[in-house]
Amino acid sequence: MATPELILAHADERDLTRLGEYRAVGGYRSLERALELEPAAVVQVITDATLRGRGGAGFPMGRKASLIDQKNPRKYVVVNADESEPGAFKDREIMARNPHLLIEGCLITAHAIESRAVFIYIRGEYLAEYEILARAVEDARSAGLFGDVDVVVHRGAGAYICGEESALLESLEGKRGQPRPRPPFPPVTGLYAAPTQINNVQTIAIVPKIIELGVEEFVKIGVRSSPGTAVFSLSGNVVRPGNYELELGTPLRTLIYDVGGGIPDGRELKGIIPGGSSVPILTPDQLDTPLDYDSIQAAGSFFGSAAVIVVDDRCCMVQLALRAAKFYMHESCGKCTPCREGTRWLVQLLTRIEEGDAMQSDLDLLVSVCTRMLGRSLCALGDFAVYPVSSYLRKYRAEFQRHVDEGACPFGDESSIAGIEAPIDAHTHFPTVEVPA
Amino acid sequence: MTDSPFYDEVQELKRRYPDWRSATLPALQLAQEKHGYLSPDALRETARALGTTPAFCESVASFYDMLHLAPVGRHMVEVCTNLPCALAGAQRVVDAFEDELGVRPGETTDDGAITFRTVECLGGCDRATVVAVDERYHELVTPDKVAAIVEDVRGDA
Numbered sequence: 302m303a304t305p306e307l308i309l310a311h312a313d314e315r316d317l318t319r320l321g322e323y324r325a326v327g328g329y330r331s332l333e334r335a336l337e338l339e340p341a342a343v344v345q346v347i348t349d350a351t352l353r354g355r356g357g358a359g360f361p362m363g364r365k366a367s368l369i370d371q372k373n374p375r376k377y378v379v380v381n382a383d384e385s386e387p388g389a390f391k392d393r394e395i396m397a398r399n400p401h402l403l404i405e406g407c408l409i410t411a412h413a414i415e416s417r418a419v420f421i422y423i424r425g426e427y428l429a430e431y432e433i434l435a436r437a438v439e440d441a442r443s444a445g446l447f448g449d450v451d452v453v454v455h456r457g458a459g460a461y462i463c464g465e466e467s468a469l470l471e472s473l474e475g476k477r478g479q480p481r482p483r484p485p486f487p488p489v490t491g492l493y494a495a496p497t498q499i500n501n502v503q504t505i506a507i508v509p510k511i512i513e514l515g516v517e518e519f520v521k522i523g524v525r526s527s528p529g530t531a532v533f534s535l536s537g538n539v540v541r542p543g544n545y546e547l548e549l550g551t552p553l554r555t556l557i558y559d560v561g562g563g564i565p566d567g568r569e570l571k572g573i574i575p576g577g578s579s580v581p582i583l584t585p586d587q588l589d590t591p592l593d594y595d596s597i598q599a600a601g602s603f604f605g606s607a608a609v610i611v612v613d614d615r616c617c618m619v620q621l622a623l624r625a626a627k628f629y630m631h632e633s634c635g636k637c638t639p640c641r642e643g644t645r646w647l648v649q650l651l652t653r654i655e656e657g658d659a660m661q662s663d664l665d666l667l668v669s670v671c672t673r674m675l676g677r678s679l680c681a682l683g684d685f686a687v688y689p690v691s692s693y694l695r696k697y698r699a700e701f702q703r704h705v706d707e708g709a710c711p712f713g714d715e716s717s718i719a720g721i722e723a724p725i726d727a728h729t730h731f732p733t734v735e736v737p738a
Numbered sequence: 739m740t741d742s743p744f745y746d747e748v749q750e751l752k753r754r755y756p757d758w759r760s761a762t763l764p765a766l767q768l769a770q771e772k773h774g775y776l777s778p779d780a781l782r783e784t785a786r787a788l789g790t791t792p793a794f795c796e797s798v799a800s801f802y803d804m805l806h807l808a809p810v811g812r813h814m815v816e817v818c819t820n821l822p823c824a825l826a827g828a829q830r831v832v833d834a835f836e837d838e839l840g841v842r843p844g845e846t847t848d849d850g851a852i853t854f855r856t857v858e859c860l861g862g863c864d865r866a867t868v869v870a871v872d873e874r875y876h877e878l879v880t881p882d883k884v885a886a887i888v889e890d891v892r893g894d895a
Contacts, residue, residue, distance in 0.1 A: 375756075387820040387859035418756065425767075425804045426860055428873045453754050458763050459803030461858065475762030477801040493756055536822035536863035543864045578821050578859075608863070610822055624824055628858055634801075718824040722832055724803075724856050727844025 305522055307510040307530050308503065309546050312398040318433055320440040323401040329446055331509035335409040336448075340371070343413035347508065349516045351528050355391075356381055356464075356501025357576075357606050357681075359527075359594040362508075368488035369414050369496040376416040377492045378407060379473065379499040382423040382434075383457050383464040386577035387628060388608030391532040392502035394544045396423070396430040399506070400437035404452065406505035409512065411450045414498050419452040422469050425459050461632035465680045466499050468634065479634045480680035501606075503532060523549035527593040531607045537574075538613035538717075540565050547592065554588040557611060568613040572696070576605020578625050579685030581692035582612075602692075617716035618697040619704055622690045623651040627723035629686030640683030643674035647690055648725075654701060657709035664701060667694060744772060748787035762788060766799050775806040803857070811846040811853035813891050815839070816870040817879075820859035826866035827880070832856060834881035838888045852891060 315322045323329070335343050348363025369376060380403070384392040395403060407419045423431050435454050441447065455473060462468045463478040470492050472478035491497020507529055511519045520528040527549040533556055536542045540562030547556060553573060557563065564570050572582045575592070580603040583590065590600040597604050612621065630644035650667045653659045671691040674683050694701055703711045712719065747768060751761040765784050766776060773780040776799050781792040788795070799805040817835060819828045832843065839847055839854050846853040862868035865877035871891055879887070 377756075384861055385859060388822050388863050389859075390861040390863050393861045424861075425802075426857075426870065426873070429875065455760070456764065456767065457802075458767065458805050460801060472763070473760060474757070475759035475798065477798055534863060536866065537825045542822075542866075574821075610825070610863075612825065616825065621821065621824075624819075624821060628820060631858060717827070718829065721819055721824045721829045722843060722856050723819060724843075724858060727842070727855060 305530065305548070306546050307514075307522075308395060308402065308506050308532055309399060309544075317399045317401065318397075318437060320401060320437070320444060323399075327513065328401055329405055329441075331512035332405050332408050332412075332446065335412055335512050340413050340415050343409065343512075346511060346516055347413065350511045350519050351526070352504065352507060352511065353527055353594060354501055355503035355507070355531055355607065357386070357603075359604055362500055362504055365488050365500070366410075366414055366498055368486070369498060370489070371415060373496050375493075375495040376414050377495055377497045378411050378414065378416050378419040379470065379487075379492055379497055380407060380419070380421040380502060380505055381464060381466060381469055381499060382421050382427075382502045383469055384427075384502070384606070385424050385461045385464050386579060386606040386608055387625075388534060388536050388574065388577045388610040389606040390534045390536075391544055391607060393427055393430055395502055395506055395532065396427070396434050400434045401441065402506045402509060403434070403502055404437060404441050404446075406508040407452060408446065408448075408450055409508050410498055410500070410505060414496075416498070417450050419450060420473060420492070421452065421454045422463070422473055423454060423456055424463070425457045431456055460634075461628075462634045462680070462682060465682065468680065470497065470499070477634070479636045480682075482679055524591070524593050524596075526595050527604075531592075533592065534606075534608040535561050535611070536608070537611035538564055538568065538615075539611040549593040550591045550596070552588070553583070553590045553592055553609070556592065556609060557588070561611070564611065564613050566613075568615060570611065571614045571616060572612045572618070572693075574608075574610040574612070574689075576603045577608035578610065578628065579681075579688055580605045581688045582696060584696055613717070615715070615717035617655075617710055617712040617718070618693045618700050619651060619655045619710065620712075620716055620718050620721065622693045623648065623655055624718065624721050624723060625689040626651055626686065627725045629682065631723065631725040631728075633682060633686070637678035637680075637683060639674045639677040640686065643670055643683065644686045646670045647686060651690070654704050655710055657704060657707065659705050661705055664694070664705065742783075744768065744783060745787045748784070752788070758788060762790075762795070762798050763802075766795060766805055770805060774812070775809050777809075809846075811851050813852045813872055813894065814870070815852055815854045815887075815891065816857040816860075817843075817855075818858070818860045818862070818866070818868045818870075819856045822859070822863035823866040823868060828867040830881045831867045831869065831879055831884060834884035835888070838884050852888075 467481035468478040487497045626647040752758040785792040
């Protein structure tokens with residue numbers, strides 16, 4: 302593959318976690334260059350590069366920066382390193398293997414919005430990565446690279462919802478991680494009500510590369526509407542799972558077959574979840590979809606966190622939907638009724654279908670619950686809980702129907718995920734009230 | 739009480755942030771390290787050091803999966819069962835731990851050594867199944883590797 306590596310460049314040959322090694326390949330030179338520019342000029346570079354957020358929503362980073370009130374003396378940069386979308390492990394690798402690239406990106410961003418405080422919120426489970434990042438921060442600080450900026454690495458404590466930016470800010474303020482109503486958005490009212498630039502690890506890590514290459518060269522990579530590369534996390538039923546940095550716009554087929562080696566054990570491809578468990582599933586006839594924001598959306602799904610999960614024909618889609626639904630029920634923060642109650646309904650209805658106890662009308666009820674949840678909560682979790690369920694049901698309707706018709710799971714015990722347990726199963730607060738017939 | 743090493747460490751944490759409140763999670767993590775779990779005493783001590791109430795500390799702690807408000811074993815064994823690990827056969831790993839430990843997910847062994855539970859995605863999906871032992875990842879875990887992992891944990895007990 303002739304993919305220009307930006308984010309993971311040199312990480313195979315050198316131990317880039319060491320400051321000296323990182324500087325030997327030109328590290329922190331983009332920071333020097335950026336500091337010679339006026340802050341507004343740096344924002345302009347990021348805007349001209351059409352850098353879209355790699356965390357999930359794909360919002361242009363430059364537009365976020367342009368919303369920040371430059372005259373406000375108190376402004377913050379927050380890095381969302383709470384990677385917890387099922388299937389995503391790209392930020393983990395970036396932090397473990399190229400932490401200084403992230404730190405350099407933070408310092409450039411801090412200069413761009415004239416902030417003196419950077420907070421990197423890393424999920425609590427990433428202990429090894431926290432240690433690497435914390436040491437890299439200390440090394441960079443000791444080397445005098447921070448100027449008047451301070452960088453604090455802050456550990457989360459286990460909550461998927463804290464990857465949602467407003468919940469993350471609440472959590473960083475020492476509270477329960479419950480999303481805020483918006484507007485106002487974080488660039489206007491963010492951490493401690495101050496203007497805040499909040500971006501995903503990978504987004505911030507690309508910034509030094511844009512400065513290094515220049516906008517003109519950067520936008521030649523990828524596609525016009527989504528320039529650059531992305532690190533794709535490939536997992537599930539595929540021969541060579543792993544993180545692969547590819548140009549945006551690379552066809553899904555290339556990632557799964559050429560890079561990933563295809564489906565193992567002579568099995569058939571059944572579905573592809575292109576952006577982490579929260580996005581609608583794609584079917585094998587959609588393998589030629591280019592992996593960029595607009596193309597995936599045109600195919601009926603989302604770029605999400607570039608976490609591509611491959612599912613082969615051994616998997617029962619009702620079981621897969623149920624396992625996903627249990628995750629979202631566990632992670633719903635409980636603030637909005639449609640999400641808190643709706644996720645429970647999804648789990649109970651899917652349990653009934655999987656166990657062969659469902660009536661025909663339960664399939665319609667499932668669709669109805671999905672419809673009533675969509676777009677009705679403060680954050681996207683309420684929608685994320687719906688997308689897997691509604692898309693599996695739409696695309697594998699016959700399989701759901703067989704569960705009802707046969708009064709049992711047609712896979713018997715042969716599904717690849719038969720009997721899969723979820724954390725919520727062990728919780729005493731699992732509802733004991735049955736869905737009324 | 740105000741000059742305990744814990745109290746001093748929490749003051750140090752508070753200084754890192756624009757507002758003391760941001761030190762709440764780090765302080766709770768520190769308290770849990772010290773007490774094993776966030777007992778009523780631990781919550782009182784944390785609240786005093788932060789300058790807030792035990793109720794506030796408990797309301798925050800109860801939101802997060804990695805903070806424990808009830809006693810847990812000296813060691814924690816966590817198996818990821820989210821979609822990518824599930825597709826790689828995580829349930830067989832769960833079953834193997836259950837056999838080896840003699841407890842169900844969510845339970846602690848009788849000797850108080852090991853709490854066993856399933857967890858949501860740990861972000862090691864290309865090296866499924868992922869098992870975290872005291873927050874350290876073991877990757878590419880298959881059922882045949884479970885006995886050795888348990889022996890290792892017990893050796894540390």
